[in-house]
Amino acid sequence: MSSAMLRHDLAPHPLLSLPALADAARELPPQHIERRIAGAANGGDFAMIGADDSATADIIPSIETSGSWIMLRFVEQLPRYRDLLHGLMAELAPTIAPLTGPPQSLKGFVFISAPDTLTPFHFDAEYNILFQIAGDKDFVTYPPEPPFLSRDQREAYHRAGENMLPWQEGFDTRGAAHHLTPGDALYVPYAAPHWVRAGSSPSVSLSMTWQCDWSAAAADALVVNPLLRRLGLPAGIPEWPQQPRWRALGCRAARRVGLL
Numbered sequence: 258m259s260s261a262m263l264r265h266d267l268a269p270h271p272l273l274s275l276p277a278l279a280d281a282a283r284e285l286p287p288q289h290i291e292r293r294i295a296g297a298a299n300g301g302d303f304a305m306i307g308a309d310d311s312a313t314a315d316i317i318p319s320i321e322t323s324g325s326w327i328m329l330r331f332v333e334q335l336p337r338y339r340d341l342l343h344g345l346m347a348e349l350a351p352t353i354a355p356l357t358g359p360p361q362s363l364k365g366f367v368f369i370s371a372p373d374t375l376t377p378f379h380f381d382a383e384y385n386i387l388f389q390i391a392g393d394k395d396f397v398t399y400p401p402e403p404p405f406l407s408r409d410q411r412e413a414y415h416r417a418g419e420n421m422l423p424w425q426e427g428f429d430t431r432g433a434a435h436h437l438t439p440g441d442a443l444y445v446p447y448a449a450p451h452w453v454r455a456g457s458s459p460s461v462s463l464s465m466t467w468q469c470d471w472s473a474a475a476a477d478a479l480v481v482n483p484l485l486r487r488l489g490l491p492a493g494i495p496e497w498p499q500q501p502r503w504r505a506l507g508c509r510a511a512r513r514v515g516l517l
């Protein structure tokens with residue numbers, strides 16, 4: 258499946274205004290709020306600025322002059338945002354289920370960016386629809402395969418959570434560029450590497466992400482792959498739509514006995 262543009266009517270939604278998002282930031286657990294530099298580069302450090310959640314909440318209304326990128330992670334923890342996400346998924350599930358199987362593990366992220374913020378090249382092991390709410394951004398996607406994403410990088414993510422990717426000269430012309438304005442949404446395929454640059458005004462985006470039976474089994478298989486190869490067994494990237502059932506079961510068994 259490739260990336261695809263959609264349209265939505267969420268831009269004026271009261272839960273997605275800067276004051277409402279500042280309130281949400283005050284309610285979320287501090288570990289689920291991140292503030293990073295706006296001036297990162299592809300392949301560079303997307304450096305964290307601070308972990309003081311109350312300061313971050315206060316910065317949201319003046320994001321334009323903050324030099325910051327702010328992420329609210331797992332907003333489904335707040336019932337009003339959970340209702341919003343479940344309402345969106347109820348509309349989309351009849352389209353999604355025939356493509357990925359029934360969606361599960363619904364999660365929500367809000368990205369609040371100062372003008373010209375660059376989110377460096379990385380990948381996320383999830384299906385994603387990004388709804389552009391305010392400002393504009395360029396979202397550039399790549400196939401989830403070498404040279405953009407290797408087997409080792411996918412396995413390392415599932416072991417240690419590192420999702421930033423090295424950047425190579427020439428990559429900038431090899432991606433699929435999507436220009437998003439308020440009312441646009443972008444379907445980002447599972448594990449598709451991407452980088453994002455906000456436009457000249459503050460940007461707000463809502464990401465709705467989900468998993469399916471295949472992606473859950475693939476994640477487990479990627480965890481156990483290195484162990485299998487040490488035993489001389491074949492262990493490559495799980496290919497859609499075949500579920501790596503034995504590897505997933507092996508991963509769960511290995512976790513139970515403390516091997517992973």
Ligand SMILES: [Fe+2]
Nearest residue numbers: 379380381451
């Ligand atoms: Fe991402």
